Amino acid sequence: xxxxxxxxxxxxxxxxxxxxxxxxxxxxxxxxxxxxxxxxxxxxxxxxxxxxxxxxxxxxxxxxxxxxxxxxxxxxxxxxxxxxxxxxxxxxxxxxxxxxxxxxxxxxxxxxxxxxxxxxxxxxxxxxxxxxxxxxxxxxxxxxxxxxxxxxxxxxxxxxxxxxxxxxxxxxxxxxxxxxxxxxxxxxxxx
Amino acid sequence: xxxxxxxxxxxxxxxxxxxxxxxxxxxxxxxxxxxxxxxxxxxxxxxxxxxxxxxxxxxxxxxxxxxxxxxxxxxxxxxxxxxxxxxxxxxxxxxxxxxxxxxxxxxxxxxxxxxxxxxxxxxxxxxxxxxxxxxxxxxxxxxxxxxxxxxxxxxxxxxxxxxxxxxxxxxxxxxxxxxxxxxxxxxxxxxxxxxxxxxxxxxxxxxxxxxxxxxxxxxxxxxxxxxxxxxxxxxxxxxxxxxxxxxxxxxxxxxxxxxxxxxxxxxxxxxxxxxxxxxxxxxxxxxxxxxxxxxxxxxxxxxxxxxxxxxxxxxxxxxxxxxxxxxxxxxxxxxxxxxxxxxxxxxxxxxxxxxxxxxxxxxxxxxxxxxxxxxxxxxxxxxxxxxxxxxxxxxxxxxxxxxxxxxxxxxxxxxxxxxxxxxxxxxxxxxxxxxxxxxxxxxxxxxxxxxxxxxxxxxxxxxxxxxxxxxxxxxxxxxxxxxxxxxxxxxxxxxxxxxxxxxxxxxxxxxxxxxxxxxxxxxxxxxxxxxxxxxxxxxxxxxxxxxxxxxxxxxxxxxxxxxxxxxxxxxxxxxxxxxxxxxxxxxxxxxxxxxxxxxxxxxxxxxxxxxxxxxxxxxxxxxxxxxxxxxxxxxxxxxxxxxxxxxxxxxxxxxxxxxxxxxxxxxxxxxxxxxxxxxxxxxxxxxxxxxxxxx
Numbered sequence: 001x002x003x004x005x006x007x008x009x010x011x012x013x014x015x016x017x018x019x020x021x022x023x024x025x026x027x028x029x030x031x032x033x034x035x036x037x038x039x040x041x042x043x044x045x046x047x048x049x050x051x052x053x054x055x056x057x058x059x060x061x062x063x064x065x066x067x068x069x070x071x072x073x074x075x076x077x078x079x080x081x082x083x084x085x086x087x088x089x090x091x092x093x094x095x096x097x098x099x100x101x102x103x104x105x106x107x108x109x110x111x112x113x114x115x116x117x118x119x120x121x122x123x124x125x126x127x128x129x130x131x132x133x134x135x136x137x138x139x140x141x142x143x144x145x146x147x148x149x150x151x152x153x154x155x156x157x158x159x160x161x162x163x164x165x166x167x168x169x170x171x172x173x174x175x176x177x178x179x180x181x182x183x184x185x186x187x188x189x190x191x
Numbered sequence: 192x193x194x195x196x197x198x199x200x201x202x203x204x205x206x207x208x209x210x211x212x213x214x215x216x217x218x219x220x221x222x223x224x225x226x227x228x229x230x231x232x233x234x235x236x237x238x239x240x241x242x243x244x245x246x247x248x249x250x251x252x253x254x255x256x257x258x259x260x261x262x263x264x265x266x267x268x269x270x271x272x273x274x275x276x277x278x279x280x281x282x283x284x285x286x287x288x289x290x291x292x293x294x295x296x297x298x299x300x301x302x303x304x305x306x307x308x309x310x311x312x313x314x315x316x317x318x319x320x321x322x323x324x325x326x327x328x329x330x331x332x333x334x335x336x337x338x339x340x341x342x343x344x345x346x347x348x349x350x351x352x353x354x355x356x357x358x359x360x361x362x363x364x365x366x367x368x369x370x371x372x373x374x375x376x377x378x379x380x381x382x383x384x385x386x387x388x389x390x391x392x393x394x395x396x397x398x399x400x401x402x403x404x405x406x407x408x409x410x411x412x413x414x415x416x417x418x419x420x421x422x423x424x425x426x427x428x429x430x431x432x433x434x435x436x437x438x439x440x441x442x443x444x445x446x447x448x449x450x451x452x453x454x455x456x457x458x459x460x461x462x463x464x465x466x467x468x469x470x471x472x473x474x475x476x477x478x479x480x481x482x483x484x485x486x487x488x489x490x491x492x493x494x495x496x497x498x499x500x501x502x503x504x505x506x507x508x509x510x511x512x513x514x515x516x517x518x519x520x521x522x523x524x525x526x527x528x529x530x531x532x533x534x535x536x537x538x539x540x541x542x543x544x545x546x547x548x549x550x551x552x553x554x555x556x557x558x559x560x561x562x563x564x565x566x567x568x569x570x571x572x573x574x575x576x577x578x579x580x581x582x583x584x585x586x587x588x589x590x591x592x593x594x595x596x597x598x599x600x601x602x603x604x605x606x607x608x609x610x611x612x613x614x615x616x617x618x619x620x621x622x623x624x625x626x627x628x629x630x631x632x633x634x635x636x637x638x639x640x641x642x643x644x645x646x647x648x649x650x651x652x653x654x655x656x657x658x659x660x661x662x663x664x665x666x667x668x669x670x671x672x673x674x675x676x677x678x679x680x681x682x683x684x685x686x687x688x689x690x691x692x693x694x695x696x697x698x699x700x701x702x703x704x705x706x707x708x709x710x711x712x713x714x715x716x717x718x719x720x721x722x723x724x725x726x727x728x729x730x731x732x733x734x735x736x737x738x739x740x741x742x743x744x745x746x747x748x749x750x751x752x753x754x755x756x757x758x759x760x761x762x763x764x765x766x767x768x769x770x771x772x773x774x775x776x777x778x779x780x781x782x783x784x785x786x787x788x789x790x791x792x793x794x795x796x797x798x799x800x801x802x803x804x805x806x807x808x809x810x811x812x813x814x815x816x817x818x819x820x821x822x823x824x825x826x827x828x829x830x831x832x833x834x835x836x837x838x839x840x841x842x843x844x845x846x847x848x849x850x851x852x853x854x855x856x857x858x859x860x861x862x863x864x865x866x867x868x869x870x871x872x873x874x875x876x877x878x879x880x881x882x883x884x885x886x
Contacts, residue, residue: 030402030422052421060420065368066361070490071572075819078490106361115360122359126351126785129793130227130540131358132365132491157827164819166490167227167540168796169789170830 035095039064040108050096054088055079057095058105066106066135070164077163080136081105087140106135109142118142121180122173129167137163141177151181198222199277202260208281209238211289211325215309217244219251219278222262223270224511225354226541228790228849230270232352233782237275240345241282241337243306244321251353255534256517264512264614266543266676267644268752268847271782275845283338284331292327293319340780340841347841349785354537366509366536367494371565374496375404376420377557378427380413380434381574382628384812385671386441389413393433400426407560412628414553416561420569440811442671449481449586449874452607457665462641462648465601465660473592473600476695480589480688482875484807485582485677486816488824491539492575493546497554498565504531504558508551509538512614516548519615520555523626542797544614544675546570546579552623573817578624581807582677583609583636585647587688597700599711601659604651604685609667609674610636611646611681624673635670639680644749650682650854653689654747655711672809678794679748679853683801684875686746686854687861691871694742694862704743704862705730714747716838720756720775721745723836728758728773738764742862744855753778753851754838757795759859760831763867767803767877769831769860777838779846784837787848792833794849798856800825803877 030049037044039062046061053072058064058081067090070078074089081090082104110116118138121127128134137160144151144159151159156177165173202208202222210218219238225231235249252259262274287301290311294301297313305312309321340346357364382389392413394406402422407414415430417423443451496507504526510516513533521528538547554568570578585608592601613621613636622631638646645651651662697707705725712718724730724743731741740763745756754777762768772795781787804823808816816822857875864882865871872885 029400030419030425048419049421056419056421059368060370063370065363065370068365068367068491069569070492071819073572073818076490076572110360112356112360119359123351123356126349126355126789128227128355128358129229129789130490130537131355132227132489132539134358135361138359157830161827164490164824164826166488166542166797166824168793168830170796170825170827171792171833172789174827 036099037095037103038101039103040105046095048095051094053091054081054093054095054098054103055090058090064105064107068132068135070133076133077136077140078133080139080163082139082143085143085146087143104139106139109138116142117180117183118145118177121176121183125172125176125179127172127176128169133163133165137165137173141180144177145181148181151178153178196273196277196280198260198262198273199280202262202277205281205285205331207260208278209285211285211321213322213325215248215322217242217249219249220259221251221274221278222254222260223274224254224265224513224535225537226265226511227537227539229352229354229783229786230265231354232350233271233786234275234278235353236345236348236350236782237279238282240343241279242286242309242321244309246345246350248309253535254513256513256532259513261514264515266511268748268849268851271845272847275782279337281331283335284333287335288331289321289324291332292324296324343841346780346782347784349783352786364537365491366496366507366538367491367569369496369507369536369567371496371498374565374567375416375418375561376423377414377416377554377566377568378423379553379568379625380427380430381578382411383436384438386439386812387411387436389434390437391435394430397426397429397433400429405561406430407557409556410629412556412625414557416557416566438812442809442811445809448483448584449479452584452586452667455667455669457607457667460648460664460666462645462662462664463652463660466658473594476591476593476692476699478589478688478692478695478873480587480684480691480873482585482684483805484584484672484674485801485805486576486807486822487542487545487579487677488576488822489539489541489545492570492572493550493579494538494567494569495547495551495554496565496567497551497558499558499562502530504555506531506533506551506555507536508533508547509536509541510547510551511541511544515614515616516551519548519620519623520552522620523552523623524555524559543582543677544580544612546575548615549579549624552625556625576822577814577817580613580673580675583611583647583674585681585684587684589688589692591692591696599657599696601661602653602657603661603663604653604688605663605665606647606651606681606685607665607667608647608681609670610638611674611676612636612639613673613675633670633673635668636674638664638666645681647681648685649680649749650685650689650746652750654717654745654750655708656713657711672807672814678797679850682746682748682850682854683798683857686744687802687857687875690744690746690855690858691861691865691873694865695871708743708745716754716777717745717747719838720754720777723838724756724758724773724775727775727834727836730758738762738867740863740865740867742859742864742866744858744862746854746858748847748851748854753846753848755791755851755855757852757855757859759856759863761860761863761867763864763882766879767860767864767882768829769799769803771831772799772833772856772859774833774852775836775838776848776851777840778848778851779840779843781837781840782845787837788835790848791852792835794852795833795856796825796830798853799829799860802857802860802875806876806878
């Protein structure tokens, strides 16, 4: 379940800036600019080419390595982060398209001192094997829980169907999300 | 775990395995790697149990050459048997040594001491601890015997895995997450096709791009090194545009892989040659099965970090065998092995010999070209699906002779396949992908020996009481696509074939498939898993509607490992949808029941994916299934509920769990499809195309 929000579509349209139009020979040239981003509620300034995929900026410039590179084509969900509350493939989202948005990564959902209900639930259910897909699973599930009060098995499978798991932990993951959704203490705000 | 561990024989000193630390912790060294299977937690439970300390005191050190015991590869569902039994033995010795030292200090007999979480108390109340005596008992008591299973406290309990909380919080832990000061990012340009050779590389412009540190070129090996990862990716695209290749057709016809397998040059190996019985008057049942090449398809592309500094090469890798990789790197790069260090860092799930070793070779080449800087290489998804070693395509021919009464007289199983191992240090030293690009001659993959469970012939021997069995393997000596070990090796198709024929024989005999199998099984543990799965699945031959079927599959992995029986329910219309799996497994002593359940269910779902969906696609030159769109795997929508029954065998040796469910799940799905549509599909995957072709 990955949506291109209206806001992002507008950003794409608005950002038809001439500086995005590189000549063919310059297509691979790195042209740094100062890019301002809001990630997990913190404003950052990064010197990078605005065409850089958000994933690389998160992992390499901001040190937020929870989101993972899986395919680079938006087909596996390992790189999912929340943009204005919706799951987005950060591997094929150019950083310029999200400068006005609220970006949230797994690190922003919770940590060991203050875990998100989904994180508690994934631990309780031991809902993974290798865990590489899990940051993408949790942020995608978090978006589902933001909009849906109590979710059932079918809703979770539908929401996570674009997130691939190769170890076969699917049923545990579904159980973890369903259990988290019925936790009385779960907050409606992910902060 | 009563068998002597080969790992302990090879690494006999206690200090190679275990260190009691003055700070109240226990440092455990193992030669086995965490591959996502939870082995480090299971090993920690074993040590904590034997030492009588809490689990939280145990730190298991990631395997590293020169530090960890050399236990070869983490493969074959052997880690608990080999490393676990070694660690239990060592822990018992160390515990006895500590208690002897404590007894001397406290002035009583060892047997009188009580141990609680490392605190040692004498009958008179005098105390000491493991930590106080840490330095005094390194040698231990060699003859000390481990505890009997009835005294296990932690073993047999579902301790939460040590790695899961960190993974759920997103803390930095994968090799992909490593960041060293001054680290550079490398990307390797793979050829456009298998037989392509680089004829021209106009890389001046690439070298001049801002942020590009180096372009490395050696034969057909071409790569970029850059200050930033995004620059490396861009520079690789520029390099690709700057290269001209000469290409040629090298691959067989994907639509006639079975013909290719049966006609290609091969070495014939007879694995079993059972008593030949007279065949006059016999009825012969023959069937031929096949599977395509399969990809590992981990969610992460392969990755490694390397640095070359002062004549020493250091590598961080998700390899299954740090010592084997070190040996291969040293051999290939003409280095003294003492000057090469390989440390395991987790990657994504590992299901066999994937691209981990190859990418480590890539990183090593780049590190030696740009000394003094850590270089991380991450493969692209396309290279991961296109250039990692594949699980070999296979063909299996089964010929069963029945006597006049319909009883099986002779079973002949013949297998055609490329070898199932081209791991570093395999026979003939298969080069890493970087070495092949430099021009080293390819070495056809080979099979593990029968005593290690064989390769293409794995589980080729039906696990039933049969009067005569012959198993022959045709191991191809020509290898157009690089193949190596993929979970369960040949057991996937061999069990599929055997169990399909068993169902056909049951039908012929008018018997219930489970009763028919039981009539050929004397081993009570085999019978028990079949009886349990029948009960748990509410087994009946009746189906519940059109296009709906149930099927059973059974095997004992490698014929000596874990027992597993599976019942699958499917709905077969335009596609095969598996609607439920019921599994019964007996893996002997279970260290961590939840971990075993996770592994067995994971194996079953991976097998479901291979069996119903997966097929490496290629044309005459290139692998074309290089994205998730062209190499689809199961998604949440495809995954059925799984019910599992785990047999309780605390007094029997651990048998390994990771691969036991692969063959039986495939077979159960195939037999369920037969029940649903009335005909067996013998060509995998069970795609709409293959189902329609069978009809």
